[in-house]
Amino acid sequence: MxxxxxxxxxxxxxxxxxxGGSGIGAAITEGFLxxxxxxAFIGRSDASKFVAEMEMKHGHAPLFLQGDITDTAHLKKTMQQAEKAHGPIxxxxxxxxxxxxxxxxxxTEDYWDWMQAINLKSYFFACQEAARQMQKAGHGSIINFSSISYIMGGAGYTAYTTANAGITGMSRSLARELGPDKIRVNALAPGWVLTQKQLDKWADPDALAAHLDRQCLKDHLAPQDIVDAVLFLASNTSRMMTGQCMVVDGGVVVTG
Incomplete structure (x- = not known):
């Protein structure tokens, strides 16, 4: 990287x-290291190999806390474990x-609830616990991943686009609520980032060409493009930026 x-x-x-142990999340973990x-990061699958690679490369290992983000009690417990290990988040x-x-x-109703639990509910309760710790620390930055898919009105995954629209609205409301505590809350909306999952499932040559044609910049997005934006939003470099939805998509959609 x-x-x-x-x-x-x-x-x-x-x-x-x-x-934080796979895909864009793994790139973000490494970017901060x-x-x-x-x-510290949570993931469902065993990430021991990734942790060992990061320790060898950077001289210090991330704290892997295995679990399912839809289990709210467990999610909060892992965040509290991170607090004990590293100080307030x-x-x-x-x-x-x-x-x-x-x-x-x-x-189905069950499928809808499952998609919202992953893509929206978990975000809210993670923000709730993060805010508690950040209030203790006296400052903080929350970065909620959204997507340009809802801005584009993408078809074929309505439960997902609905959740992403909700993430942006939630981020704006929390920015207003938490601002007096010096806690910033922003959404980040990536375009089509070519992770291995995307390449395996949906990135056929025709789809890639069509999407690139929509972009102003004629290069495909890589995880590093998103990592750099996350680091900016996390840093005091963006200290007066909150309540925003920052788009990194090569120029497919426009905001403002």
């Missing part, structure tokens, strides 16, 4: 990442999500 910039205030920061931050990155595709007539 290349380090595009050094954010000196992130050295020693207590960082918690949901889904490269800045000298103390990182001052950077919370809610990255874990599931963009499973589905047709309108195939969605």
């Amino acid at each position: 290349d380090k595009s910039a050094t954010f000196h205030d992130l050295k020693g920061a207590s960082v918690y990442v949901t889904g 490269a800045q000298g931050a103390k990182v 001052t950077v919370q990155v809610n990255n874990a999500a599931n963009d499973d595709r589905h047709a309108l007539d195939k969605v």
